[in-house]
Amino acid sequence: MEKKLYIAVIGGHRCDEQTAKIAEDVGRGIAEMGAILVCGGLTGVMEAACRGAKSAGGTTIGILPGSNRKEANRYVDFPILTGLGYMRNNLVVKNADIVIAIDGNEGTLSEIAFALQMKKPLIGINTWDIPGIVKVRDAEEAVEKTKFSIFNF
Numbered sequence: 160m161e162k163k164l165y166i167a168v169i170g171g172h173r174c175d176e177q178t179a180k181i182a183e184d185v186g187r188g189i190a191e192m193g194a195i196l197v198c199g200g201l202t203g204v205m206e207a208a209c210r211g212a213k214s215a216g217g218t219t220i221g222i223l224p225g226s227n228r229k230e231a232n233r234y235v236d237f238p239i240l241t242g243l244g245y246m247r248n249n250l251v252v253k254n255a256d257i258v259i260a261i262d263g264n265e266g267t268l269s270e271i272a273f274a275l276q277m278k279k280p281l282i283g284i285n286t287w288d289i290p291g292i293v294k295v296r297d298a299e300e301a302v303e304k305t306k307f308s309i310f311n312f
Contacts, residue, residue, distance in 0.1 A: 164194040165220075166305060167255030169248075169270040170204025170263040170286070178204060178262045181284055181298050183211035185259055188302030190217025197222065197255050199247065200231045200238055204261050209234030222251045249273050259301050260286040280305075 166189050170182060186208035189196045196212040198205040200221020209219045213234045221235035224247045231238035241247040245266055252258055252273040260271055260283040267286065274281045275291045282304050283292040295301045 164192070164257070165197050165255050166192075166194045167197040167251050167258045167270075167274075168204065168208040168261065169198065169251065169258060169267050170208075170261040171267060172199075172201050172203040172205065174203045174207065174262055178285065179207040182207035182261050183214075184298030185261065185284075185301055186211025186213075186217070186219075187215045188298060189305070190215035192302070192306065194305075195220060197251060198235075199224065199251055199266075200235045202232060204263065206232035206234060208261075220254070222247050222254065245269065252277060252279060255279060257282070257305055259305065260284070260292065262286055 182204040186196055190212040195218045197220045200223045212219050219235050220237045221231045222239045223230055224244045226240050226242040228238045248270045252270050257280045258274040260267055262285050281292050282301050283294050284301055295304055
C-alpha cells in the first residue's frame with residue numbers, strides 16, 4: 160500500500176481575498192499531488208485551503224480546537240475534536256509530513272515553532288520571517304517546493 164503524504168496548511172482564521180486565493184491554490188495543488196491536507200479546520204486560510212483541495216477531489220482533515228464537529232468549515236472531510244484550544248496547534252503540525260505557512264499571526268507562529276522543533280520541512284508564503292522557513296512567492300512555488308521536499312524527507 161502506497162504511503163499518503165500529509166501536508167499541513169497553517170494560517171490565520173481571518174484573511175483577505177488575496178490570501179484566501181493563495182491558500183485555495185495551495186490546497187488545490189496538494190490535492191492534485193495526491194496528498195492529504197491537514198489544518199486547524201476553521202475559517203480563513205484553513206477554509207480556503209480546504210475549499211481548494213475539495214475542488215480537486217482531495218481529502219481534508221481538520222484538527223479542531225473545540226469539542227463540536229459543527230465548528231469545522233464545510234470543506235473538512237474528517238473533523239478531529241481535541242477540546243484543547245490553541246494547544247491543538249501541536250497536533251496539526253505533528254500530523255503533517257510537510258508544513259506550509261500562509262500569512263498568519265500568533266497562532267500560526269506557534270505552529271511554525273512546533274514545525275521547527277519537530278524538524279518538519281516548512282514552506283512560507285507572506286508569513287513570519289524566521290530562519291528555517293523556506294520563503295516562496297506564491298502557491299505554485301510552494302507546491303513545487305513541497306514536491307521537492309518529498310524526496311528529502
